[in-house]
Amino acid sequence: MLRVEARRLLLDGSAEHATRHGLAAAVEYAKAHLHEPLTVAHLASAACMSEASFFRYFRAEFGGTPLAYVTALRVRLARALLEEGRSVTDAALAVGFATPSALIRVFREHVGQTPKQYQLARRAPAPA
Secondary structure, eight states: HHHHHHHHHHHHHHHHHHHHHHHHHHHHHHHHTTTTTTOOOHHHHHTOOHHHHHHHHHHHHHOOHHHHHHHHHHHHHHHHHHHHOOOOHHHHHHTOOSSEEEHHHHHHHHHOOOHHHHHHHHHHHOOO
16 A cells, blocks of 8 residues: 555656756756747757647746747846847847847837847946
C-alpha cells in the first residue's frame, strides 16, 4: 500500500516539476536568443513540450502569451541599451526587431514614449 501511494505522489509531483523546469528552460532560451526571431515552436522545443501544451502551461504560469513575454523582455533590454547611449537602430537590432520602426512602435505601446524620447528624458538634467 505504501509503495503504491508513494509512487502516485512521486509521479504527480514529477509532472509539475517537469512542466516548471520546461518553462524555465524556455525562458532561459528566450533570454539568450532575444536577438533572433523567436516563435512559440522554438520555445516549446526548448521546453520539450508540444506547442499546445507549452502555450497552455506558459499562460497558466505567467498570465500571458509566450510572445508577449518575449516582447516585454525585448523592450526591457532595449531600455537598458538606450540608457547606455546606444542608438535606436543599434538597440532595435540587438534585441531582435527587424527594423527600428518596429522597435519604436512596440516601445511606445509598452513605455508610453518613443525610444528617442525615453533616451532624451534620461539624459536631461533635473530642473533646479
